Every structure is written in C-alpha cells, then in structure tokens.
Amino acid sequence: MMRTRPLKVALLGCGVVGSEVTRIITTQSDDLAARIGAPIELAGIAVRRPNRVREGVPAELLTTDATALVKRGDIDVVIEVIGGIEPVRTLITTAFEHGASVVSANKALLAADGANLHAKAVEHGVDLYYEAAVAGAIPLIRPLRESLAGDKVNRVLGIVNGTTNFILDKMDSTGAGYSEALDEATALGYAEADPTADVEGFDAAAKAAILAGIAFHTRVTIDDVHREGLTEVTAADIASAKKMGCTVKMLAICERRPDGRSVTARVHPAMIPLSHPLASVREAYNAVFVEAEAAGRLMFYGPGAGGAPTASAVLGDLVAACRNKLAATTGAGESAYTQLPVSPMGDVVTRYHISLDVADKPGVLAQVATVFAEHDVSIDTVRQQGKDGEASLVVVTHRALDSALSATVASLRTLDTVRGVASIMRVEGE
Numbered sequence: 001m002m003r004t005r006p007l008k009v010a011l012l013g014c015g016v017v018g019s020e021v022t023r024i025i026t027t028q029s030d031d032l033a034a035r036i037g038a039p040i041e042l043a044g045i046a047v048r049r050p051n052r053v054r055e056g057v058p059a060e061l062l063t064t065d066a067t068a069l070v071k072r073g074d075i076d077v078v079i080e081v082i083g084g085i086e087p088v089r090t091l092i093t094t095a096f097e098h099g100a101s102v103v104s105a106n107k108a109l110l111a112a113d114g115a116n117l118h119a120k121a122v123e124h125g126v127d128l129y130y131e132a133a134v135a136g137a138i139p140l141i142r143p144l145r146e147s148l149a150g151d152k153v154n155r156v157l158g159i160v161n162g163t164t165n166f167i168l169d170k171m172d173s174t175g176a177g178y179s180e181a182l183d184e185a186t187a188l189g190y191a192e193a194d195p196t197a198d199v200e201g202f203d204a205a206a207k208a209a210i211l212a213g214i215a216f217h218t219r220v221t222i223d224d225v226h227r228e229g230l231t232e233v234t235a236a237d238i239a240s241a242k243k244m245g246c247t248v249k250m251l252a253i254c255e256r257r258p259d260g261r262s263v264t265a266r267v268h269p270a271m272i273p274l275s276h277p278l279a280s281v282r283e284a285y286n287a288v289f290v291e292a293e294a295a296g297r298l299m300f301y302g303p304g305a306g307g308a309p310t311a312s313a314v315l316g317d318l319v320a321a322c323r324n325k326l327a328a329t330t331g332a333g334e335s336a337y338t339q340l341p342v343s344p345m346g347d348v349v350t351r352y353h354i355s356l357d358v359a360d361k362p363g364v365l366a367q368v369a370t371v372f373a374e375h376d377v378s379i380d381t382v383r384q385q386g387k388d389g390e391a392s393l394v395v396v397t398h399r400a401l402d403s404a405l406s407a408t409v410a411s412l413r414t415l416d417t418v419r420g421v422a423s424i425m426r427v428e429g430e
Contacts, residue, residue, distance in 0.1 A: 002033065006041035007322050010075045010100070012066055012091060013082035014047045014054055017105060017132075020311035021079060022057050032315070036322045044069045070095040077321045079314060080104040081132075089113060096124040101325065103317040105132035105310055111206035111222040114213065118334035127330050129317035134207045135160055135286045137309030138302040139316075144214045144290070145332050151292040153215040156254040157429065158288030159281050160207040162304045163198035164230055164250035166190045166284040168269070171238050172247050178233060190284050200229035204252045204267040212254035212265040215290070218340040220254075220265055226345035228268035237269075237423050240355065240394060243383075244427075246271040247279050251428060255348075262343040271353055272429035279429075346403035351380070351427035353396050356412065357419040360391035364417045368393060371415070375408040376400070390419070396427065 009025070011018055025032065025042050033039040045057065046066035054062075063069055070078055070091055078095040082088050083106055092102050092109075102121070104110065110117065110133055121128040131141045135158075144153065159165050163185055170181040182199070185191040197203045205225040212220040230250050241248050249272055254265045272279050277299050281287040286304025291297050303309040324330055358364050365384060372379055378398040385392050397405070405424075412418050 003038035003326065006039040007036070007076040007325055008041050008043040008074055009318065010043055010069050010072070010078045010095075011045045012069075012078060012080045012088070014045050014057060014062075015081070016307040017081045017310045017314065018045070018079075019054055019057060020307040021081065021314050024311055024315055026056065032319065035319055037326050038322070040318075040322060043072075043075060066091055067094065070100065071098055073098050075100045076325050077101045077103060077318060079318060080106060081310075081314065082106070083108065085109050085112060089117070092117060093120050096120045096126055099124065099126065101127035101321040101330075102129070103132075103314055103321055104128070104130045105314060106130070107133040107203070107206040107210060108222075111209040114210065114221075115219050115334065115336070121330075122333055125330065127321045127324055128333070129321055129331070130210075131317050132310045132313035134210050135288060135300070136302070136304040136306065137312045138286060138288065138300050138304060139313075140288055140300050141210070141214060142316075143298075143300070144211070145335070148290070148292055148295060149332075151294045153290060153292045154256045155291040156211050156215050156252075156288060157278070157291075158211075158252050159249055159278060159286050160211075160252045160288065160304060161198055161204045161250060162284030162286055163191045163195060164204070165281060165286070167199070168230065168233070168238075168248050168250060169282050171233070171235060172242075175235060175238075177235050178231060199231055201227040201250070201267045204250065208252035208254055208265045208267050211252065211288075212263060212342075213336070215254060216256055216263045216340060217335045217338045218263060218342075219336045220263070220342055224265055224342040226264075226266040226268070226348075230269045232423070233269050233425075234423065236355070237425060240353065241271045244271065244353070244396070245275075246273050246427070248272075248425070249278055249281070251278075253428065256340075257343060257347075262341045262347075264343050264345070264348050266345060266348065268426060270426045270428040272427075276429040346401065346406070348402045349399050350402065351397055351399050352405050353394070353423075353425045353427055354409070355422040355424075356393040356395070357422055358391050358393045359417045359419065361417070364391070365393065367415055367417055368395065368412065371411045372397070372408055375404045375411065377404050377408050392422070
C-alpha cells in the first residue's frame, strides 16, 4: 500500500542539471511515487539568482537561503547540484544533522573529503548517494559498490571526461591541432569558457579518486591521483599513434598492484590500440572498462555529462534514498576496510612512446640505446627519419617503471646528439 504523506525533497542549485531534475520530478511524479511507495514533494529550491527565468520551475519554491532550507527539519532528502567545496560541504553536513539524506553530483567535494562526509552520514543515520558524480548517466558507482561487492576488482580503466575525448577525437579524425579542436569543443558547448578543469585533468582526477576508493575498498583522495593534462598533445603525437595502430585517449586508470599491497590512480593521455574497446569511444561520450577476477572484463558506456543524463543518475539515487527513508534503513556506505596505500607514479609499470629530435649522423642510435639499457628500460621498436643533418627518433619501450623512464629521459637530455625530447606518451590497453 502506498503511503499518502509525501516525502519532502529540497534542491540546492537549479542550473542545467537542477532544472532537469525539477522537470522530471514534476512531469513523472506518478511514476516516481509508484516506484518509491510514496509521493514526493519538491519543498524548496535554493538558488543564487531568484529573478532569473527558469522555464518549468515554480517561482514560489525558489529561495536564496540554502542554509534555512536544509535546516527545516521536515526535509527527507536534499539534492545537491551546486558543485565546489564550500559552502556545499557545510550545507551537506547541516542536512545530515537535521535528518536528511543527501544525493550529490559533486565530484570535487567527494574526491577531497568523501571519508568525512560518509562518517557524518553514518553518525546521523542517513544516506549519501552520488552516482551522478562520475560519468553522468552511466550506472557505474552502484555496480562497483553493490553488483561487484562479492568480486575482486583489479583495474578500472576509462574515459571519464567528455570534453577531452571530444578534443582528442577531433584531432584524430580531422588532423586538427589542440587549439583548433578546443575551439570547436567550446563553440559546441562541450568545453567551458575556462576549460582548465577538463583539459588539465582535474575533473578526471576527482572521478578517478572516487572510482579507486570504491573499487579497491580503500580511501583515495584527489591528492593521491597522478595527473597530466592534454595541452601538450600535438598533431604529430596523433600521427605517431596512427602509425602504431593506436589512437590517443585521455584515460583515468586505477589499478591494484600485482602484490596486492597497494593501489595506483592516475590520469593522463595515452596511446591505446585500435582493437581496444575504448578506442572506438567517439565525440563527448564516456566509457569505463572494469576488470574483476570472477566477472572478467566489463564495459560501461554512455553520455557522461549534460543536464538530462546527469539528472537521470540523480533521480535514480533519489528513488533509492526515498525507499530507504520509508523502510527506516540506509543503503551501502563507505567501504574502506583494506586500508591500502596509494603508490606514487614512479612505481607504476607501463610502456612508453618517446619522440626525440637528434643529430642525423652515425652512432646516435647506439648512444640512445645505451642510455635506455643503463636504466634497465628495454626497447621494443625504433623508427628513425633524417634530413639535412637533423633526425627524428621514435622509441617504443617494453613495460618499465615510470621512475626508470624519467631517469632515462633525464640522461638523454645530457647527450650532445639529442637536440630535444619532442614528446613522451604512455601506451596502455594491451
């Protein structure tokens, strides 16, 4: 039997995502009530600019006092789609203190202070859900936290930022340079006016921290994630990848070390073989590849951003939080029992593609090969082209420690015959 008294929902933020959340709650109220077991009522919407026109959003629900809204005491669930660290962290903890569960899309806050937020939720007997914080509409957090709870996840490899995937896809398909591809992404609305969070990897690093923490049952913050942006990726890098039968993708990679004693989390551009499923992810789409011992390889694919896709994930969490309220229980919280440390990037083992500008004369290749051997980095293939006393030398290594590769590059720079290191890129997805 359905309860007639509605569950009250407060919404913090009413931009692109918040407006879609409001629309779905309003237009699909009967279906949501049937799925939850009680009607839901949108009790208030906190915004900064109440006079702004918001189509389909009841003006009488708008308030600029977010603190008063979450302190009301009759709110069952707070949906937070504002973003940033403060005042959101204080608003969320205040909501917990007043008995409200929270649904958030705030990857930055969760990657920085997720452990404390989980602890506060447990302290007050409420839920904290955040499916929308990673990869938009793609169901990913709940499968990792619940569907694979009985399995051992060893690796999560994915494209979790649509802006960077769009840029690299355009560079690959059209031969455009980075700046030209970024301009197109901005014109189409895929990139913000200030694209730093995307192109420098901050957005993906926050998502990687959340994914690693859930996958490996340990605490990982954004400060633990090695991060490199894609601003230095050139059309020449894309062309080199094609010659190897690869493409370049901005990847978030979370791995359990082979000895099982630590984990790694990193975000950086990498070459992947065209045969890998992630190589076919085009435009602004996201995809995440999960490798588990019993389940094997699983791939999750779909739109990773945008108002409607993100709102879909928010509403899924809202239904779960409301059901728990009716049952007077809470869902799965933080699982960090392994307490595994996060190893530094220097301990990561992978392959590398190094492009060197060298003098075009006898003995150069032998000198370069000797440097690689001195640092215990094995060479897989070498390609050299020369003209008018200058040459380009492309070296692809076998798997080696990142620290050993860094030492190798430092030694190469000291050679008189090496004019410069044009680019260094990791090769993943073997």
